[in-house]
Structure formats: C-alpha cells, structure tokens
Amino acid sequence: MNGPLNRIEGVEYGDPGRAQQYLDSGAWMKITVGEALRQTARRLPAKPALVTDTRTVTFEELDSLTDRLAAALLDIGLQPSDRAIFQMGNNIETALAVIACFKAGIVPVCAIPQYREIEIGQLARLSQARGYFVQSDPAGSFDMVRFAQEMTAALPGIEHLVFSGSRAPADCLTVASLIETRDAASARARLAEVRIGPEDVLSFQLSGGTTGVPKIIPRFHGEYLAHALFAARNYEMDEHSVFLWSLPLMHNAGQLYALMPTLALGRTTILMSAVDIARMLTLVEAHAVTHISSIGPIAPQVIAYPDLHKHDLSSLKLFFTMTRADALEQKIGVPCSNLYGITEGLLLGTGPSAPVQARHGTNGASGCVLDEVRVLEPESEKAVADGQMGELCFRGPSSLRGYFNAPEANRTAFTSDGFFRTGDIVSAHRIDGKTYYRFEGRLRDNVNRGGEKIGCEEVEQFVSKHPAILDAKLIAMPDAVYGEKGCVFVIVRPGAADPTVGELAAFLVAQGLAKFKCPERIEVVDAFPVTRVGKVDKPAMKKMIAEKLASEGAVKPELAS
Incomplete structure (x- = not known):
C-alpha cells in the first residue's frame, strides 16, 4: 500500500508505518x-x-x-x-x-x-x-x-x-x-x-461535543470496515444474521451497526423509518430478525409495551442497548447486553454467550484485540485500579488521529502517549479472566438525549438571548424513556414573565436551533447554586431536579440517584 491516494488538507492520517501494520494484520481491511x-x-x-x-x-x-x-x-x-x-x-x-x-x-x-x-x-x-x-x-x-x-x-x-x-x-x-x-x-x-484506496477518507462523522461547534471526525475506508466487522463479530453476527435498525442511518452508529456489516458480511438489514415498537416486533416475526440494537429510547419503550405476548420473538439472539439490559432481558426473555460507543473510535459490547454479569453489569469490551484501553485519574495520566472510577482513554486501529482542521482541540484531546481522552467516567471489571468496562458518567458538559449529544454551552447561549432571561444553565435531568432530557435553570429579568417551555422552544427554533436541543423543563431560580470557590455548581442543580422529579413521581427513585 502507498498511503492515501486522495489526501485532504486538514485530515490527520497518522503514522505510515503503523498504518501498514494495521493493514497487514487485518486491523484495517485492504479494500474500500x-x-x-x-x-x-x-x-x-x-x-x-x-x-x-x-x-x-x-x-x-x-x-x-x-x-x-x-x-x-x-x-x-x-x-x-x-x-x-x-x-x-x-x-x-x-x-x-x-x-x-x-x-x-x-x-x-x-x-x-x-x-x-x-x-x-x-x-x-x-x-x-x-x-x-x-x-x-x-x-x-x-x-x-x-x-x-x-x-x-x-x-x-x-x-x-x-x-x-x-x-x-x-x-x-x-x-x-x-x-x-x-x-x-x-x-x-x-x-x-x-x-x-483503503487509507482514503470515507466519511466525516461528528463528535458530540460540549459546545455548539461540532468537531469533525474523519473515518477511513479500510479502518471503518474493519471497525464495523469487529463490532458485528463481537455481537456474534455473520452473513446469516438478520439485523433491524430504526434509528438514523447517517449517524455513526447507523453506519457501523447497520450499513457496513451489511455490505461486508452479506447480512440482511431491515430499515425502519421511525421507532414504532409494535411494528418493530411485527418485523422481527416477519423477517426472523436475529439482532436488534437500541441507541436511544427504544429499550424503555419495549419494557413498557403491553402487548409483548402477541409477538413471536423466538428468532432473536440478542438485543443490545445503551442501558437497562437486565430489565429488558427480563421483559422479553432474550439475551440482552449494554453497549458503549464513541464516534472517536471505540465500541464496547458483549455477545449473547457472554456471562450475564458482563452483559448486564458492564457496557462490554472491544471486539478488536489491538484496542488499548486505560482508565486514568481525570486530568492526569495515572491509572486507577480495577473497580475504581476514572476517565476512559483509548488508542487503537480505529481511534481518532485528530479532528479535522482543529489543531487547538487536538492539542488537548490526547494523553502524552497518544490515548484519546473521552471525558467519560468508567470502571474496569475482570469477569472470567476478561476485562469489561462499565460506564459511570461524564466529565463533559452535555445532555445525552437518547443517544444524541446536546452541548449545554450552545443551548445556554441561545436561551440567554431570550428577552425575559438574564442567564441560563442547562443540565441533564433523568428520563425513563430517553435516559436524559434537558432542564434549563434560568434567572428571569425583573418584571418579566416566566417563559413557558413552549414559548422558549418557539424562540429557540426561530433562532435556528434544532428542536431536539430545546430544553424540556424550565426551573426559575433567583440565583444559581455555587461551589465553595464560587463556581456554578451544576452537580447540585442535577441533584435538585432529580430529587424534584422523584418527588413528583415523574421518574423512579433509582433513576434519580
């Protein structure tokens, strides 16, 4: 191989020797x-x-x-x-x-x-x-x-x-x-x-960042194909599998879980235009679907679905989801596992034959043996012990080499030896001689609404433009269906009327903000809580709204903790 045939200025291509090693070892495929x-x-x-x-x-x-x-x-x-x-x-x-x-x-x-x-x-x-x-x-x-x-x-x-x-x-x-x-x-x-060639850029994916400016992640032909196949095989899929996908195909998850394995394995994929649980389960029966994935609010809706007994799910081998695999498996009687994925290049998961403790108690392991994962003390490069919480960092064949045209972001995105810092908190657990990782939370300031990351800083800037609002802070509040939704704490100008959720959403959409980013609850306060050093205390606000939702019966107490 002679490296990329169509170089794009602003793309970080990485070390040519390492690229050749990945191609020779099968960590990257040698085809487009x-x-x-x-x-x-x-x-x-x-x-x-x-x-x-x-x-x-x-x-x-x-x-x-x-x-x-x-x-x-x-x-x-x-x-x-x-x-x-x-x-x-x-x-x-x-x-x-x-x-x-x-x-x-x-x-x-x-x-x-x-x-x-x-x-x-x-x-x-x-x-x-x-x-x-x-x-x-x-x-x-x-x-x-x-x-x-x-x-x-x-x-x-x-x-x-x-x-x-x-x-x-x-x-x-x-x-x-x-x-x-x-x-x-x-x-x-x-x-x-x-x-x-296989080292040419395939697509530009987007990072779920903490600000309104998206960071672009270049993915490459041979790298992306191999990444998808490692994940598919981690879930014990082959050309005889039938996969069902109901979330956006043009999302990184849609490309990796739905499109790439279809093209490379020869697996059939059923595409749904929207999430509809009754229709989904009917399609499972009609097409003998073997695998389903939920990167968003699907699993909670299945758990709440009252007519499950009307559907034959005997063809299903695995339902993998972001969270609540244990409750989902109890509901549908099919092996279920939690997952973790980040567009910067790490996919964690487990197949149906993995131990129940791994499938339900963690978010899995990588399907690529060349992926290196570390759990470090936040803001340092010191490793924590198994079972202790720390920042998830990784490098490997599919890990980010650098954001597109973003030298400033790239300077702080990696450890000194090239591990990407995710900003996500995990803990490592040894189960039957293998290390799995459990997602514990995030360092970065965003809302994960059913798999779509909403940067709090971006939304706060737009909310603060509202004529009735002096200042605003967006935080993630627990939600039984989406996992999280946005709740905005606002300080209202003296004499102004408190805006309603609908009024604020109409204002934000008129400013050009996507509707799904609009806050779904407003809490009016006289002042934001602050830490002992005078910084705005978002964890305190998260605790306040979680406890309020629990007292209102809007979420179960365990979701509020």
Whole structure:
C-alpha cells in the first residue's frame, strides 16, 4: 500500500508505518467500501441486502444502482475528496446516495434531518462542503425542500443540491433521476477511472461535543470496515444474521451497526423509518430478525409495551442497548447486553454467550484485540485500579488521529502517549479472566438525549438571548424513556414573565436551533447554586431536579440517584 491516494488538507492520517501494520494484520481491511459491496454482490447476488416497508434491494441491485449513481455524481461535477452534507432519513435512497458517494470518493458529512440553520451552516463552513443531499419528504410538517434551497443560497460553497423522495421540485436533481442518466456498463467504466484506496477518507462523522461547534471526525475506508466487522463479530453476527435498525442511518452508529456489516458480511438489514415498537416486533416475526440494537429510547419503550405476548420473538439472539439490559432481558426473555460507543473510535459490547454479569453489569469490551484501553485519574495520566472510577482513554486501529482542521482541540484531546481522552467516567471489571468496562458518567458538559449529544454551552447561549432571561444553565435531568432530557435553570429579568417551555422552544427554533436541543423543563431560580470557590455548581442543580422529579413521581427513585 502507498498511503492515501486522495489526501485532504486538514485530515490527520497518522503514522505510515503503523498504518501498514494495521493493514497487514487485518486491523484495517485492504479494500474500500465499494469493493466490499462488489465482492458481496458477486457472492450473494439475489440475497436481500436492505429491506424497508416500501422496497427491497438485493446485493446485486444495490451494487448496480450505486455504480450508476456514483458515475452520475461525477458527471454533474462532484469530485473525489469533495464533501457533501447528508440530511436524509432511513430509506433505500439514503443508502443508495451514501454508498454512491463512497464509490465516487465523495465524502459524506453525516448530519441528521433535525439540524437547522445553525448546525448546517457550521457544518458547511467547517467541512467546506460542495454537495448537499436532502430528503424532500421526511416525517412532520417542516418544509425540508424550502429549507435546503435557502441554505444552498446562503452558503456559496454548496454547488450541488440533490433531493430524494416524492416532494422534490420538478427542476431539481434527484437520486432517481441521476441514476437514470447512466447504464451499468458505462457507470462501471467511469468508476474504473477513479482511484480510491483503503487509507482514503470515507466519511466525516461528528463528535458530540460540549459546545455548539461540532468537531469533525474523519473515518477511513479500510479502518471503518474493519471497525464495523469487529463490532458485528463481537455481537456474534455473520452473513446469516438478520439485523433491524430504526434509528438514523447517517449517524455513526447507523453506519457501523447497520450499513457496513451489511455490505461486508452479506447480512440482511431491515430499515425502519421511525421507532414504532409494535411494528418493530411485527418485523422481527416477519423477517426472523436475529439482532436488534437500541441507541436511544427504544429499550424503555419495549419494557413498557403491553402487548409483548402477541409477538413471536423466538428468532432473536440478542438485543443490545445503551442501558437497562437486565430489565429488558427480563421483559422479553432474550439475551440482552449494554453497549458503549464513541464516534472517536471505540465500541464496547458483549455477545449473547457472554456471562450475564458482563452483559448486564458492564457496557462490554472491544471486539478488536489491538484496542488499548486505560482508565486514568481525570486530568492526569495515572491509572486507577480495577473497580475504581476514572476517565476512559483509548488508542487503537480505529481511534481518532485528530479532528479535522482543529489543531487547538487536538492539542488537548490526547494523553502524552497518544490515548484519546473521552471525558467519560468508567470502571474496569475482570469477569472470567476478561476485562469489561462499565460506564459511570461524564466529565463533559452535555445532555445525552437518547443517544444524541446536546452541548449545554450552545443551548445556554441561545436561551440567554431570550428577552425575559438574564442567564441560563442547562443540565441533564433523568428520563425513563430517553435516559436524559434537558432542564434549563434560568434567572428571569425583573418584571418579566416566566417563559413557558413552549414559548422558549418557539424562540429557540426561530433562532435556528434544532428542536431536539430545546430544553424540556424550565426551573426559575433567583440565583444559581455555587461551589465553595464560587463556581456554578451544576452537580447540585442535577441533584435538585432529580430529587424534584422523584418527588413528583415523574421518574423512579433509582433513576434519580
């Protein structure tokens, strides 16, 4: 191998010698994502690859359609290493568009449909995007077509707007119309001219940071494929597995758990456009689903679902979730395990054959033997003993080499010997001779609402612009479904009326903040609690709201602790 073939300025590629070691050892695959799909399509041409309520595509169809779309994207002027923002939901056209970009060397910037002016504007400028893929008919009343057109007009760097779905304007480029401009043979000939290697950038993923400015994480073809396969095999999946995914496909978790193993293993994946527990369990029966994952509020909804007895779940081998694996397993009678994942490159989990203590009492272990994990005293590089809490730090084949164009952030993101500092608190536990890690909390200031990280500082800045509010502090409050939601403590200006949750949300959305980031409870106070040294005491506020919710019966006491 000769290193990356399409270097992008601002990307940290790491040590060439170490890269070669990873390729030679199998820690990185020696192929691109497009090549992985082609190999699977030759081996399993007629097997269903992706299934939705409205459409099924086989591996052969997926390979051919993405070839045609990839060539068409090059025809309109996009080029290898160009970046393209994605705001698309879970459907076949999303998969076609993102895989086509992979084949053409175009780098998807993996946004989510809920982002609005603030987030898309920041991403476009940071990533230097030239393309913008938008679903024209997502759920809800928000006009994505108009929004995308306005953002394209406001962002001069974006030159190519491509829609999917039924509401695309007649005079605009669409995924379907672009596919029709190329036949399979000519598309393959065009793509043969494109040089992409396993060390080239595959996608730009986003870090869940503590501020409103997202940090971009470059992921690479061979690295990302191997990372996904290590995780899939850690959960004891193979080509005969059937996976169900109902959360955003363009999220890092969607790519690693749903898309990449499908393309590389030849596993069938069922895509749901939204979370619907009754429908999900019906699909388990219809397609003999073997594995489900919950990166968000799915597990609590399954636990609360009253009609479980109406569904045959005998095909399920594992349900892996962020938390509450023990309660979920008790409810559904299927092996369940907790997980941990971070976009910077570590996935922890356990398969159905792992000890119950590991599956329920920890968040698992890495499936890659070359991943190195340390638990350190916060703000130091001193290791803590097993069972003691400390900051999770790691390095390995898929760990972050550096955020894109972010030298300042990169200076503080690592230990002196190159371990990434997660800001998450864990404890290590030896079970049957193997080390597993249990998530204990976070150092950083954010709200983890069903797997989506909300930076408190960003929301506080927007809330403080409200004419009735002098100052604001956002904290995470416990929630039985999402794990956490945002509660904002505010100091109101003298003589002003206390804003309601609805009024504040309308104000924030009008400022361009994504709706899911809006606080879902307001606590009006005369002053914020402070520590003995005079700093705002957010842990005290978290304790106050947790105890208040418990006294109101809104959450169980154990969630408030």
